[in-house]
Amino acid sequence: MSKPVLIACAHGTRNAEGQAAIRQVLAEIEALRPGLPVVEAYVDVQEPELSAVVAGLPEGTDAVVVPLLLGTGYHVKVDIPKAIKARPEVTAAPPLGPDPRLAELLAERLREAGLRDDDGVLLAAAGSSLPDGSVDSEEQARLLAELLPNKVRVAYGASAEPNVPDGVAALRGEVTADGGPGRVVVSSYLLATGYFHDQLFKAEADIVTAPVLPSPVLAEIALERYDTAVAKRG
Known part of the structure; x- marks a missing residue:
């Protein structure tokens, strides 16, 4: 067969x-x-x-x-x-x-980018116009948070809130309030380079990781x- x-x-x-x-x-x-x-x-x-x-x-x-x-x-x-x-x-x-193996890969990308324990991590997903379209990204953020000591939040490139620039600003406020230096690292939850990944560099984060691939x-x-x-x- x-x-x-x-x-x-x-x-x-x-x-x-x-x-x-x-x-x-x-x-x-x-x-x-x-x-x-x-x-x-x-x-x-x-x-x-x-x-x-x-x-x-x-x-x-x-x-x-x-x-x-x-x-x-x-x-x-x-x-x-x-x-x-x-x-x-x-x-x-x-x-x-979402998948635990993707969480491990995202954590690896963050370490490669120079993540510190007092940084805030913003998982930047593409976004969806569907009402429940954020559920999978939130679950992936939860899986990632299990591997890190950092605060992990989620934001979206399009069609959902918060957008990435607003997410960076809000998370910077959180980590600063905790007494840290206020660094925010955007974890690119995108498969590859392209339009959405390029937009992440405009969000005024301190670091943007490489995408998931290769x-x-x-x-x-x-x-x-x-x-x-x-x-x-x-």
């Missing part, structure tokens, strides 16, 4: 470095699981669009869409279900986050999401 196709579906970016980072995840998935058919797709900005990829599958081809996204938002709840609606043999897995952890989580979705199909 052939293995279901893994459709690795990312957001999409015009940033060449960000595009390369996503394609590296696909290459790592293929390296970890030789023989597994892996196809790239995007929900915005880049091609091939997910709907076109799904429509182009031969009739009866089993496939699992694995969102290379860090939480449940509009793309996961609306765009992906819409793209696969007419193909019952194509199912969707949950997004990559890291082989993402490919490992993606395959776990795929395997779970395949198992649920029976």
Whole structure:
């Protein structure tokens, strides 16, 4: 019996470095699981669009869409279900986050950036327009806080409050009130460089970490999401 196709579906970016980072995840998935058919797709900005990829599958081809996204938002709840609606043999897995392994990776990025114990940490997520779109980011912040002695708060690049500049200002007030020097470190909870990551540097934080990628952890989580979705199909 052939293995279901893994459709690795990312957001999409015009940033060449960000595009390369996503394609590296696909290459790592293929390296970890030789023989597994892996196809790239995007929900915005880049091609091939997910709907076109799904429509182009031969009739009866089993496939699992694995969102290379860090939480449940509009793309996961609306765009992906819409793209696969007419193909019952194509199912969707949950997004990559929240996940304890991502918390460990975020903590690693913070240490690489020079985090001190008295710094405030602001987890900067993309944001979602859905009412419950912040739940996953808040859970990821909780997982990160379990690994650090620092105050950890959440802010968003778009579509949710607080925005990152306001989050930086509020957290700076908190850590200053605690008697610390008031440094705020933005933890980039974004997959790769691109527009949203670039905007973080305008928020007047003391430090902005590198994004989540590159890291082989993402490919490992993606395959776990795929395997779970395949198992649920029976």
